[in-house]
Amino acid sequence: xxxxxxxxxxxxxxxxxxxxxxxxxxxxxxxxxxxxxxxxxxxxxxxxxxxxxxxxxxxxxxxxxxxxxxxxxxxxxxxxxxxxxxxxxxxxxxxxxxxxxxxxxxxxxxxxxxxxxxxxxxxxxxxxxxxxxxxxxxxxxxxxxxxxxxxxxxxxxxxxxxxxxxxxxxxxxxxxxxxxxxxxxxxxxxxxxxxxxxxxxxxxxxxxxxxxxxxxxx
Numbered sequence: 001x002x003x004x005x006x007x008x009x010x011x012x013x014x015x016x017x018x019x020x021x022x023x024x025x026x027x028x029x030x031x032x033x034x035x036x037x038x039x040x041x042x043x044x045x046x047x048x049x050x051x052x053x054x055x056x057x058x059x060x061x062x063x064x065x066x067x068x069x070x071x072x073x074x075x076x077x078x079x080x081x082x083x084x085x086x087x088x089x090x091x092x093x094x095x096x097x098x099x100x101x102x103x104x105x106x107x108x109x110x111x112x113x114x115x116x117x118x119x120x121x122x123x124x125x126x127x128x129x130x131x132x133x134x135x136x137x138x139x140x141x142x143x144x145x146x147x148x149x150x151x152x153x154x155x156x157x158x159x160x161x162x163x164x165x166x167x168x169x170x171x172x173x174x175x176x177x178x179x180x181x182x183x184x185x186x187x188x189x190x191x192x193x194x195x196x197x198x199x200x201x202x203x204x205x206x207x208x209x210x211x212x213x214x215x216x217x218x
Contacts, residue, residue, distance in 0.1 A: 001048045002116040007033045007058065010044055014053045018096030024087075029058055032088055040088065045113050045120075054098045055109035059085045059117065061126060083121040085114075086132030092172055093134050095141075107141055114145045118177075133172040142175065151175040 007029050015026035022028060033042040046056040062082045086093035097106055114131075121129045131151065134142040146153075154174040 002112055003046060003048075004116075004120055005044050005046060007042050007044050010046070010056075015056065015096075018053065018056055018098060019094050023091060024094040024096075029087070029094075042088075045085075045117050047109050047112055052098065054101065055106075055113055056096045057085050057113055057117075058087065058094055059083060060088055061124070081124075081126045082128035082130055083117065083124070083126040084130045084132050085117060086130075086134075090169055091133065092169060093132055095135070095138060107144055110141050111145045111148075114149060118149050128176065128178050131175040133169045133174060136171040136173065139173060142173070146175045149177065151177045 007026075010026065012026040015029075019025055029042070041061040042058070043060065044056055044058050047054050060083075062084055095110070097109065101109065118129060120126075129151065131142060131146060152175065154176060
C-alpha cells in the first residue's frame with residue numbers, strides 16, 4: 001500500500017528505522033515541519049507491505065509565493081504549486097528503505113513511490129514535480145524511476161533550479177517535470193533557464209518571444 005501521511009502522524013520509531021541519520025531522522029524533519037513557512041506544507045510518501053513500512057521519502061508542497069525572487073517573472077504569468085520530494089533545507093533528498101531490501105526491491109519501491117507522488121501532484125493541482133538533490137550514490141535508482149515519468153534532469157542550477165532547489169548541493173542531481181497551461185512554450189523556456197544563466201532583461205525578452213510564438217500558432 002502506498003499513501004501520503006503527515007510527518008507528525010508518522011511513528012518516530014518507524015521513520016528512524018529507515019532514516020536513522022540525525023540529518024534525516026524524524027526529529028529533524030519534525031522541527032522543519034513545525035517551523036514551516038506559510039504557503040509550505042510538509043508530508044511524506046510511504047510504501048507498506050502487509051503493514052510493514054518498506055520505503056519512505058519526505059516531501060513538501062511549495063506555493064508560488066514561496067518561490068525565490070529569481071522566479072518572480074513566472075509568478076506574473078501563472079500561480080503554480082510545486083510538489084518537491086526532498087528537504088526544504090540544503091541537503092540530499094532522504095530516501096529510506098527497510099533493512100534487508102534488495103537492490104531490485106529498492107528499484108520497485110522507488111518507482112512505486114514516484115508514480116504515486118506524480119499522481120498525487122496531478123490530483124492536488126501541483127503543476128510542477130521536483131526531485132530535489134537526489135544523491136549521486138543512488139543515481140541509477142533515481143534515473144530508472146524518473147525517466148519513465150518524463151522527469152528531466154536539471155543540468156544546471158540557475159533560474160528554475162534556484163527557484164525550486166536553492167543552492168547547489170555537491171554530488172546530487174535535481175529532476176523536474178512541469179504541466180502548466182502554457183506548456184507549449186514553457187518547456188523550451190525551462191530548458192533555456194536551466195542551461196544558461198540569463199539576466200532579468202534577457203529572461204523577459206525570452207518570455208515575450210515565447211508568448212509571441214505561442215499566439216502566432218493559435
